Amino acid sequence: MYQKNGSAIYKENQILTASPKKLIVLLYEGCIKNLKLAELHIAEKNIEKTNQVLIKAQDIIAELMNTLDFEKGGEVAENLYRMYEYIASELIKANVSKNAEDVKRSRKLVEELRDAWIEIE
DSSP: OOOOOHHHHHHHHHHHTOOHHHHHHHHHHHHHHHHHHHHHHHHTTOHHHHHHHHHHHHHHHHHHHHTOOHHHHHHHHHHHHHHHHHHHHHHHHHHHHTOHHHHHHHHHHHHHHHHHHHHOO
16 A cells, blocks of 8 residues: 655645645746756766756746746746747757756756746735
8 A cells, every 4th residue: 555755745735735826836946956956966977867857857847838828928928938948948958968057057047937936926
């Protein structure tokens, strides 16, 4: 029988009860976490783990792209989409190069986006 630990239950409840804004922030935080892990794995020269966490970050960016509402969001949604496309492209390049500086630049962009979402009332 499978039992969840307390941390997993807490995370699941946090997601299930989150507002749409909070879900976006959680996606950004998940992406940032994976990018920080990528930087660590690059330093350790662990190519497999670097690849895994960069793919997770790419998946999160793809999910953020899929959540955009172009009818309601208009120009803001279009600008976010272009930013997400750029970040996704940079993450692919970083995964090929395994260059920590490439990952760091993308992480900084995602952190700025997260901070902007946190500021929205």
